[in-house]
Amino acid sequence: MQKKVLFFLFILSSFSLVSQKTFQKTVKLMGSRFDISVVEKDSIKATKFIDIAITEISRIEKIISSWDKNSETSQVNNNAGIKPIKVSTELFNLIKRAISISKLTDGAFDISYASMDRIWKFDGSMKTIPLKEKIQQSVIKVGFQNIILDEVKQTVFLKIKGMKIGFGAIGKGYAADKAKKLLISKGVKAGIINASGDMNTWGKQPNGKDWT
Numbered sequence: 001m002q003k004k005v006l007f008f009l010f011i012l013s014s015f016s017l018v019s020q021k022t023f024q025k026t027v028k029l030m031g032s033r034f035d036i037s038v039v040e041k042d043s044i045k046a047t048k049f050i051d052i053a054i055t056e057i058s059r060i061e062k063i064i065s066s067w068d069k070n071s072e073t074s075q076v077n078n079n080a081g082i083k084p085i086k087v088s089t090e091l092f093n094l095i096k097r098a099i100s101i102s103k104l105t106d107g108a109f110d111i112s113y114a115s116m117d118r119i120w121k122f123d124g125s126m127k128t129i130p131l132k133e134k135i136q137q138s139v140i141k142v143g144f145q146n147i148i149l150d151e152v153k154q155t156v157f158l159k160i161k162g163m164k165i166g167f168g169a170i171g172k173g174y175a176a177d178k179a180k181k182l183l184i185s186k187g188v189k190a191g192i193i194n195a196s197g198d199m200n201t202w203g204k205q206p207n208g209k210d211w212t
Contacts, residue, residue: 019041020039020040020041020206021039021040021041021046021206022037022038022039022205022206023037023038023039023040023043023046023047023050024036024037025037025047025050025054027054029054029057029058029061029175030057030060030061030065030171030172030175030195031067032172032195032196033196034054034057034172034176034193034194034195034196035192035193035194036050036053036054036179036191036192036193036194037191037192037193037194038050038053038183038188038190038191039188039189039190039191039203039204039205039206040188049183049186049188049191052179052182052183052186053179053182053183053193056175056178056179056182057175057176057178057179060090060171060174060175060178061175063088063090063091064091064094064167064171064174066114066164066165066166066167072085072087072088072091073091073165073166073167075087076156076158076165077114077158077163077164077165079157079158080158080159080160080161080162080163080164081158081159081160081161081162081163082161083157084148084150084153084155084156084157085155085156085157086153086154086155087154087155087156089154091156092149092154092156094167094170094174095111095147095149095156095165096149098111098144098165098167098170099144099147099149101170102144103144107143107144109169110142110143110144111144111147111165111166111167111169111170112141112142112143112144112146112147112158112163112164112165113142113166114164114165114166114168115141115142115162115163115164116141116142140160141160141162141163141164142163146158146159146160146163147159147165172195172196172198173195173198173200175195176193176194176195176198176199176200177200179193179200180193180200180202184202188203189202189203190202190203190204190205191203192211
C-alpha cells in the first residue's frame with residue numbers, strides 16, 4: 001500500500017512539473033536589457049507576474065536613475081555643495097550600503113565616480129582625450145568620504161559642488177534582486193531575472209533540473 005502511495009505521489013509530482021512551462025519577456029529597463037522568465041502553468045499568470053517584475057524594476061529606476069531629472073538621485077546630485085536632500089528609506093539604505101562597500105574595497109568601488117561622466121564618455125562619442133586640467137578638476141569631486149549621511153533626518157549631502165553619485169555598478173543587480181524577492185512573495189516558485197549579465201535565479205526548471 002505504501003509503495004502504491006509513493007508511486008502515485010511520484011506520478012503526480014512528475015505531471016505537475018511537466019505541465020509547467022518557462023515564459024519569458026525581454027524588455028529594456030535602466031538603459032539595459034532585462035530578460036525576465038517565470039515558470040508557470042499558463043501564460044495569463046506568467047504575464048501577470050512578469051509585468052509585476054517590470055513595474056518593480058521601473059519603480060527602482062525612478063529612484064536611482066541619474067538620467068531622470070525628477071529622480072531622487074538627480075535631486076541629490078543637483079544640490080551637491082548646496083544643501084542636504086531628504087530621501088526615501090530605500091535610497092538612503094542603498095547609498096549607505098554602497099559606502100560600506102567603498103570602505104571594504106578602499107575606494108576601488110565608489111558611486112561618486114559618476115562625477116567624471118562629464119569628461120569621460122563610454123558610449124563611443126569621445127573623439128579626443130580630455131585635457132589634464134579637466135581630468136584633475138573631475139577627480140577632485142570623486143570620493144565616498146564626501147557623501148554625508150544624516151541618519152536622524154535621513155538626508156544625503158554631497159559636499160562638493162558638481163559632485164555626482166551613480167548606481168551603474170550595482171543598480172541593475174539591486175533591481176533584479178528586488179524583483180526576484182517580490183515575485184517569490186507573490187508565490188512564483190521558479191524563474192530567472194537576467195539584468196544584462198546580473199543573474200538572479202530561484203527554484204528549478206519545468207523538468208525539475210537546476211537552471212544552467
